[in-house]
Amino acid sequence: MLKLLLGNRVAAVAGLVVVAFVMLAILAPILAPYDPNEQHPEAIRAAPFWQADGESRFLLGSDSLGRDLLSRIMYGARISILLGVVVVLLTLLVGTGLGMLAGYFRGAFDAVMSRIVDTLLAFPFLIFALAIMAATGPNLVALVLALAFKGWVDFYRVARADVLAAREADYVTAARGVGASTAHILFSEILPNIVPPLIVLAALRMAIIIIAEASLSFLGIGVPPSIPAWGTMVADGRADIAGAWWIATFPGLAILALVLAVNLFGEGLRDALDPRMRQ
Amino acid sequence: MWGRFLRQRLLQLIPVLIGVSFIVFLTMHLTPGDPIEHMLGQAGRITQEQIDELRAHYGLDRPLIVQYGLFVGNAVRGEFGPSYSHHGRTVRSVVAARLPATLELTVFAFVIAIVFAIPAGVIASLRPHGLFDRLATVGALLGISMPGFWLGIVLMIIFGLQRHWLPISGRIDLALVPDYVTGIHTLDALLTANGPAFWSALKHLALPGVAMAAPMAAMVMRMVRSSMIGVLAQDYVQFARAKGLPETTVVGKHALRNALIPTVNLVALQTGLLLSGNMIIETVFQFPGLGKLAVDAIAAADYPLVQAVVLIYAVSYVLLNLVADALHAALDPRVQIA
Amino acid sequence: MAAPLLEVRDLNTCFSTYRGQLRAVDGVGLTIERGETLALVGESGCGKSVTALSIMRLIRRPGRIVRGEVLFAGEDLLRKSGGEMRRIRGGRIAMVFQDPLSTLNPTFSVENQIVESLRIHRVARGKEARERSVQLLEAMGIPAARERLRSYPHELSGGMRQRVMLAIAVSCEPELLIADEPTTALDVTLQAQILDLLGQIKEERGLATLLITHDLGIVSQFSDRAAVMYAGQVVEEAPVAELMEDPLHPYTAGLLRCVPRLGRPDVPIRPIEGSVPDMIALPPGCRFAPRCPEVMEHCREAVPPLYDRGGRRMVRCYIYRQRSFRQSGANPTGRPGAC
Numbered sequence: 001m002l003k004l005l006l007g008n009r010v011a012a013v014a015g016l017v018v019v020a021f022v023m024l025a026i027l028a029p030i031l032a033p034y035d036p037n038e039q040h041p042e043a044i045r046a047a048p049f050w051q052a053d054g055e056s057r058f059l060l061g062s063d064s065l066g067r068d069l070l071s072r073i074m075y076g077a078r079i080s081i082l083l084g085v086v087v088v089l090l091t092l093l094v095g096t097g098l099g100m101l102a103g104y105f106r107g108a109f110d111a112v113m114s115r116i117v118d119t120l121l122a123f124p125f126l127i128f129a130l131a132i133m134a135a136t137g138p139n140l141v142a143l144v145l146a147l148a149f150k151g152w153v154d155f156y157r158v159a160r161a162d163v164l165a166a167r168e169a170d171y172v173t174a175a176r177g178v179g180a181s182t183a184h185i186l187f188s189e190i191l192p193n194i195v196p197p198l199i200v201l202a203a204l205r206m207a208i209i210i211i212a213e214a215s216l217s218f219l220g221i222g223v224p225p226s227i228p229a230w231g232t233m234v235a236d237g238r239a240d241i242a243g244a245w246w247i248a249t250f251p252g253l254a255i256l257a258l259v260l261a262v263n264l265f266g267e268g269l270r271d272a273l274d275p276r277m278r279q
Numbered sequence: 280m281w282g283r284f285l286r287q288r289l290l291q292l293i294p295v296l297i298g299v300s301f302i303v304f305l306t307m308h309l310t311p312g313d314p315i316e317h318m319l320g321q322a323g324r325i326t327q328e329q330i331d332e333l334r335a336h337y338g339l340d341r342p343l344i345v346q347y348g349l350f351v352g353n354a355v356r357g358e359f360g361p362s363y364s365h366h367g368r369t370v371r372s373v374v375a376a377r378l379p380a381t382l383e384l385t386v387f388a389f390v391i392a393i394v395f396a397i398p399a400g401v402i403a404s405l406r407p408h409g410l411f412d413r414l415a416t417v418g419a420l421l422g423i424s425m426p427g428f429w430l431g432i433v434l435m436i437i438f439g440l441q442r443h444w445l446p447i448s449g450r451i452d453l454a455l456v457p458d459y460v461t462g463i464h465t466l467d468a469l470l471t472a473n474g475p476a477f478w479s480a481l482k483h484l485a486l487p488g489v490a491m492a493a494p495m496a497a498m499v500m501r502m503v504r505s506s507m508i509g510v511l512a513q514d515y516v517q518f519a520r521a522k523g524l525p526e527t528t529v530v531g532k533h534a535l536r537n538a539l540i541p542t543v544n545l546v547a548l549q550t551g552l553l554l555s556g557n558m559i560i561e562t563v564f565q566f567p568g569l570g571k572l573a574v575d576a577i578a579a580a581d582y583p584l585v586q587a588v589v590l591i592y593a594v595s596y597v598l599l600n601l602v603a604d605a606l607h608a609a610l611d612p613r614v615q616i617a
Numbered sequence: 618m619a620a621p622l623l624e625v626r627d628l629n630t631c632f633s634t635y636r637g638q639l640r641a642v643d644g645v646g647l648t649i650e651r652g653e654t655l656a657l658v659g660e661s662g663c664g665k666s667v668t669a670l671s672i673m674r675l676i677r678r679p680g681r682i683v684r685g686e687v688l689f690a691g692e693d694l695l696r697k698s699g700g701e702m703r704r705i706r707g708g709r710i711a712m713v714f715q716d717p718l719s720t721l722n723p724t725f726s727v728e729n730q731i732v733e734s735l736r737i738h739r740v741a742r743g744k745e746a747r748e749r750s751v752q753l754l755e756a757m758g759i760p761a762a763r764e765r766l767r768s769y770p771h772e773l774s775g776g777m778r779q780r781v782m783l784a785i786a787v788s789c790e791p792e793l794l795i796a797d798e799p800t801t802a803l804d805v806t807l808q809a810q811i812l813d814l815l816g817q818i819k820e821e822r823g824l825a826t827l828l829i830t831h832d833l834g835i836v837s838q839f840s841d842r843a844a845v846m847y848a849g850q851v852v853e854e855a856p857v858a859e860l861m862e863d864p865l866h867p868y869t870a871g872l873l874r875c876v877p878r879l880g881r882p883d884v885p886i887r888p889i890e891g892s893v894p895d896m897i898a899l900p901p902g903c904r905f906a907p908r909c910p911e912v913m914e915h916c917r918e919a920v921p922p923l924y925d926r927g928g929r930r931m932v933r934c935y936i937y938r939q940r941s942f943r944q945s946g947a948n949p950t951g952r953p954g955a956c
Contacts, residue, residue, distance in 0.1 A: 115294055115295075115298070116298070118294075118295050118298075119294075119295050119298030119299055119302070122295050122296075122299055122593050122596050122597045122600075123299060123302070123593060123596075124551070124554060124555045124589060124592035124593060124596060125555055126555035126556075126558055126559070127555060127558060127573055127588065127589050127592055128302075128303075128306070128589065130558065130573070130574065130577055131306055131577055131585055131589065132306060135306070135580075207423075207424065211424075211426045214426050214428075214429075215426060215427070215428060215559055218426070218428045218559065219558070219559065219562060219574060221577075231426070231428075234426075234428060234429055234432065235428075237432075238432060238563070241432060241435060241436050241440060242440050245436050245440075248429070248432050248436075249432075249433065249436070252425075252426060252429030252432065252433070255425075255426050255429060256421070256424055256425050256426075256429070259424040259425075259426075260420060260421065260424035263420060263423065263424050264420065406678075513719060514714050514715075514716060514719040514720040515719060515720055515721060515722040515723070517670075517675060517714070517720075518712075518714055518720045518721070518722075518782075519722065520675055520706065521673055521675060521706055521707060521711070521712040521714075522706065522707035522733065522734045522737065522785065523703045523704060523705070523706035523707030523708055523734070523737055523738060524703070524707075524733070524737055525703060525737075528737075533722050533725075536722075536724045536725075537722070537723065537724055540724070610724065611723075611724060612723070612724060612726075612769040612771070613723060613769070613771050
């Protein structure tokens with residue numbers, strides 16, 4: 001009992017951390033001590049406040065342009081979370097839709113889809129996203145498409161497999177027997193049953209997308225430089241790691257904290273929604 | 280039997296490779312930014328004729344589908360034409376020069392990940408929720424939640440800058456480069472019995488290797504752990520004990536082999552991710568491999584080079600899956616290979 | 618009379634669960650003479666499999682053997698070292714399990730799994746081990762035994778797998794065979810074949826057998842004596858014929874009434890009312906008391922001891938308090954186990 005409770009408690013704490021990050025992102029204009037792009041030429045690479053030479057004005061220190069790291073990290077949460085949500089929703093809708101169709105109708109559509117999926121799976125995602133982004137330059141629409149390009153495949157596979165199983169299930173046969181339409185069977189009978197694994201997958205995909213976006217931004221081809229983003233901030237700090245370790249370290253810690261919380265929350269969800277997947 | 284299996288699987292790869300090559304080709308050509316202008320960017324004033332001449336030289340004036348046909352025909356022979364950004368060199372020679380470095384780093388990271396993950400997963404599974412298991416589980420969660428580039432930088436700060444234990448960039452101490460045999464420094468150093476070169480190359484591999492291996496080790500560890508827990512509860516494990524086998528044989532032979540079956544495919548998938556990790560880690564550590572080459576080629580709009588590198592990654596990924604399927608069939612007699 | 622081959626005394630095995638200690642085996646005592654077959658009967662969850670695993674010292678966390686003695690040829694197995702115990706397992710005591718498909722390792726060939734036993738117990742190796750394997754499979758009635766060596770378990774039928782498992786079990790000439798529900802996973806015709814084979818093995822090799830089953834039909838055909846377990850305790854022990862004809866314990870009688878009797882349509886089938894007790898929060902008195910049709914006030918207060926009725930008959934029931942020769946067996950006072 002204690003162990004179950006503890007497991008849930010971990011997921012609950014993780015959920016709270018995720019909510020805290022979301023609040024931080026939404027309330028950044030109110031909570032952040034400075035404008036994220038405001039430069040303080042007199043305080044370049046200021047150390048965090050607990051360091052001997054730290055400045056209490058900049059709690060986590062400042063970067064090479066004298067911008068407040070804490071404010072930038074708060075604002076950085078916005079783009080990470082926004083892109084994560086948009087990309088996951090997009091891939092969830094596309095992948096689930098195609099997966100349900102392929103699983104339910106099978107035949108030629110399924111065959112073509114499985115070829116496409118095989119091809120996409122063989123694709124080195126990051127390099128491809130890099131190529132698209134390099135061609136278009138950093139812009140958010142291209143970034144969303146690059147991140148979504150391969151991401152829908154996971155939803156597709158889960159949805160397809162679950163629908164394949166469900167269409168043989170007794171409750172579907174029964175619905176068909178009483179003359180329900182295909183649309184009714186797909187959306188009212190099958191969909192509710194495959195939602196839990198898709199929600200779990202969405203949470204776990206969110207973690208992956210946040211890291212992928214940060215990676216692209218780190219390489220300078222993700223979020224446009226005018227928007228504060230964690231990956232870009234780590235890249236900015238890379239040149240200063242010898243003298244000002246905090247510039248690259250703290251934004252990365254923010255990524256780690258958010259992704260860890262999302263992962264833990266997702267796994268808690270999985271345990272709660274789908275007892276079969278419990279280890 | 281195996282010959283047929285491999286032949287069949289190789290045939291299945293053809294449509295995938297055609298798909299990949301087509302997408303690669305298309306994206307490179309439909310994107311804005313003219314490579315010729317890019318090439319001539321710094322060359323001062325150029326006449327339109329000269330531009331047209333260069334276009335014709337690189338075949339950029341032909342219809343798209345013809346260009347694709349040429350591209351595939353050449354790609355099969357390993358020819359990607361001249362590189363736009365490495366003047367006077369073919370893509371093939373540029374890639375060939377970088378391939379050994381990436382191969383070395385990737386194999387090194389792979390070995391670290393496997394050598395660490397499988398024993399850790401097995402030990403964790405022997406006492407679920409024990410101390411080791413808890414530590415390993417937390418470590419694995421951190422491993423999959425950490426961006427590779429950041430882990431690389433943190434490792435650099437700690438082991439390269441604060442303690443000067445390990446080098447933070449490059450492949451090897453340039454004064455120690457071993458005689459060329461394969462281009463893989465550690466291997467060349469071993470073959471020529473060059474101790475200092477081997478040690479230097481190994482030290483240069485350590486940080487990027489660990490940064491690259493971390494997420495893969497984490498995923499594989501979790502997989503081995505959970506499938507071992509499942510397998511250890513099976514009757515055949517208890518029967519193996521009832522036969523009087525020592526616990527090492529029970530776990531190492533009877534349980535592990537069964538637990539590795541689902542792990543093999545995950546390892547292939549993760550190795551694919553390892554390959555994409557190349558680019559980031561090589562960029563962070565200024566490691567002169569294919570990944571860094573790709574990032575630089577993209578920045579320089581060097582289409583042929585980007586195409587070649589993407590194709591190399593795609594083909595390796597596809598072959599990896601083939602190896603995984605073969606390994607799966609070898610481990611599990613229930614899989615029909617015919 | 619020589620010492621019995623196996624004598625289990627006051628065996629207690631507990632499992633730690635998140636709700637508390639589960640006393641799966643509570644003061645069990647058993648005796649098996651050389652060449653004899655003892656059936657251990659009871660519903661699923663009564664502790665009969667845990668008893669068998671305890672004898673083999675195969676109880677794994679969160680379970681542990683808390684107290685007792687397992688005297689095998691006069692030596693206490695619970696005091697043996699790990700290495701000594703491994704030599705006994707599969708060597709002098711063999712065990713077969715319920716489901717042969719899940720008991721044979723799917724990833725190793727039949728040959729590998731038989732030879733492995735022969736090698737570890739230094740019975741045979743190399744070419745000799747291979748020949749021994751063929752002989753064993755033939756002795757188990759497997760046709761084309763030599764070809765079968767290369768087969769994997771999934772390529773064999775259910776009955777064939779059970780024969781392979783038996784071949785492995787008897788490969789090192791054990792003195793005692795523990796068979797845990799050996800026929801439950803098979804259909805009726807196969808059951809009969811495998812039981813015949815078991816009988817034949819027993820006959821030829823003079824093997825003593827501990828047969829664990831919930832099937833009273835098998836018990837009467839196949840064993841010499843039977844011990845009935847209920848909620849972790851032995852409640853009755855008797856020679857099989859007498860147990861069947863004249864069950865003493867109300868639970869045994871109830872069990873027998875659950876089985877349709879061939880040629881006796883006049884005897885109605887009657888299920889036992891109620892359900893098995895919660896093994897973690899056991900009732901203070903007799904464990905069967907809540908379901909017992911003959912329950913007395915005293916039954917709910919203290920666990921009854923095993924009463925020796927003479928003629929190798931024992932029963933754990935207060936009905937026989939006055940009419941018994943003496944209290945006997947393990948845990949004679951019915952004192953609670955040591956968890």
